[in-house]
Amino acid sequence: MHKHQLDELDLKILDGLAHDARTSNRKIAAELGIAEGTVRARIKRMEAEGLVSITAMTNIARLRNPILAYIWVEAERSAQCEDLAQRLAAVPEIGFVGKMLGRFDLLAITLVQNHAELAAFLHRRISGLPGVLRTECSLGVNFVKHDYRMSRIVKVEAENAVE
Template sequence: MTKRQLDDLDLSILEWLSEDARISNRKVAIELGVTEGTVRARIKRMEDEGQIRITAISNINRLANPTLAYIWIEVEKSSQTDDVAQALSAIPEIGFVAKTLGRSDILAITMVQNNAQLASFLHSTISGIEGVRRTECSLGVNFIKHDYRMSRIV
């Protein structure tokens, strides 16, 4: 199946949904000057084609002691980068994995409640992945901005 590019109407619908995914199709249609059926069909197509996913997101500011842990990973051989990244992406506690350029090969992001939980996670889970040479962590402790449109990152 060939995926269509998002056009201006799709992007306008997404802008409304990014502010409040529970907004009615009718309200979006009125605001954009199209029919409710058009909005409904566009949302369904974007979901069916995997271009969007509508989901509930926890409010990071409401968690008891949220600590965002950025785990910088160095692999033993560059040929192992893809395998290590795939192994990391299969771990439910990790919300973001990217191959990077620079000092580290991979960045993984997870949420922890305290340093002990992070240490346990690193020692019992991350270090057990074949190809992981070294990890370094940075902790995000004060959230200045959290754009929910970027929620998949955290």
């Protein structure tokens, strides 16, 4: 299946959905001055091509005592980074994995309830993975801003870069 590059209209449709994914196709169409069928068809195409995924997101600020744990991972050898990134991505409790430039090779992000849970998670799920040389953690304790649309921005930029 041929993947299309996201055009200006696709991005406007995504922007309408980013504020509230429950926004009707009719409302988006009216705001953009296009037919509802055009909105529906474009969303369907973007989903089919894996360019977008419409999903519900938990508001982490509403969770009871959430601690956002940033787990910085240094690989034993740079050649292991891709395999290690895939292994981290397969861990259900991890919500983000990224390859990094700088002191650490990878960043994994998860939510924990307390320090003991984080320590157990690191020892049980991360430290024993093949290729992990060392880890370091940073904890997010006060969420000043968490824009859920950021994942859309990152995904769109990544998809456009592949084309």
